[in-house]
Amino acid sequence: MHFLRHRRRPLAALPALAVLVVAAGCSSADDSGPVAVPSPGAKVAKLCRDLDGVLPAEVDGLGRNDPEPASALTAGWGGPEIILRCGVSRPPKMIDPKVATGDDPDAIGGEVNGVQWLMEKQDDGSTRFTTASRRAYVQVTVPADLDTAGVLTGLAPAVKKAIPEGIAD
Numbered sequence: 199m200h201f202l203r204h205r206r207r208p209l210a211a212l213p214a215l216a217v218l219v220v221a222a223g224c225s226s227a228d229d230s231g232p233v234a235v236p237s238p239g240a241k242v243a244k245l246c247r248d249l250d251g252v253l254p255a256e257v258d259g260l261g262r263n264d265p266e267p268a269s270a271l272t273a274g275w276g277g278p279e280i281i282l283r284c285g286v287s288r289p290p291k292m293i294d295p296k297v298a299t300g301d302d303p304d305a306i307g308g309e310v311n312g313v314q315w316l317m318e319k320q321d322d323g324s325t326r327f328t329t330a331s332r333r334a335y336v337q338v339t340v341p342a343d344l345d346t347a348g349v350l351t352g353l354a355p356a357v358k359k360a361i362p363e364g365i366a367d
Contacts, residue, residue, distance in 0.1 A: 232265065232266050232267060233265040233266070233267075233272050233274070233281055233283065234283070235267060235269045235271050235272055235283075236271050236272075236283055236284065236285035236286045236287075237285070238271075238284075238285030238286075238334065239367060241333075241367060242284075242285045242333070242334040242366065242367060243271070243285060245284070245285075245333055245334040245360060245361050245362075246270060246271045246284035246285045246334055246336075247270045248360040248361075249284050249334075249336065249356060249357065249360035249361055250270040250271070250273065250284070251360070252355075252356045252359050252360050253273050253282070253353070253356045254352055254353070254355075254356060256275070256352075257275040257280055257348075257349055257352040257353060258275070258280075258344065258345055258348035258349050258352055259348075260275040260276035260279065260280060261275065261276075262274070262275055263275060263276060263277065263278045264278065265278050265281060271283065271284050271285050272284070276344075279340075279341050279344060280338065280339070280340055280341075280344065280349055281338070281339045282336065282337070282338050282353070283336070283337045283338075284334060284335075284336045284337075284361075285334055285335070286328065286335045286336075286337045287335065288328075288335055288366065289316060289318065289328050289335075289337075291305040291316060291318055292316050292328065292330060305317065305318045305319075307330065310347065310350040310351060310354055311350070311351055311354035311355070311358075312354060312358055313329060313332075313350070313353075313354045313357050313358060314329065314330040314331050314332075315327040315328065315329060315330065315350065316328045316330055317346075320339070322342075323341070323342035324339055324340060324341045324342055325339070325340050325342070325346055326338070326339045326340075327339075327340070327346070327350060329357060329361065331363055331364070331365070332357065332361040332362065332363060332364065332366065333361055333362050333363070333364045333365070333366055333367075334361050334366050335366050336357055336361060338350070338353060
């Protein structure tokens with residue numbers, strides 16, 4: 199039986215971390231909150247662990263900086279500005295006929311280096327991309343001030359290597 203790989207944190211740092219969280223009023227220095235970790239089935243979780251093992255150390259010039267809580271199903275680059283979540287549910291827009299015909303201005307489909315993506319503009323100006331036609335849904339959120347093409351180009355080889363083409367469960 200396989201279990202999700204968790205990045206290890208030194209136990210001695212836990213008391214200091216608790217003091218900092220309380221002193222900071224439960225906020226982080228970069229004002230980013232915790233990232234929701236998906237909870238996919240066993241097959242998708244294995245694919246996501248495989249993806250975590252081949253993700254690049256740098257994307258569009260930003261070094262890897264994974265969000266909290268630590269999980270093989272999430273990754274980040276930058277502050278982290280770029281957030282990847284693997285094993286998410288299929289976005290409702292993915293089955294919306296308006297997206298397929300290009301009639302939805304907030305969601306369109308496209309391909310970058312052999313990986314198909316659904317692109318959805320978010321209210322905060324960021325863009326959320328979700329893989330299509332892959333056995334697991336991989337979601338990447340990119341802030342408005344970053345080059346989305348550079349991000350997707352940087353992630354495409356890892357997605358192609360770890361997440362086979364097909365329909366996600």
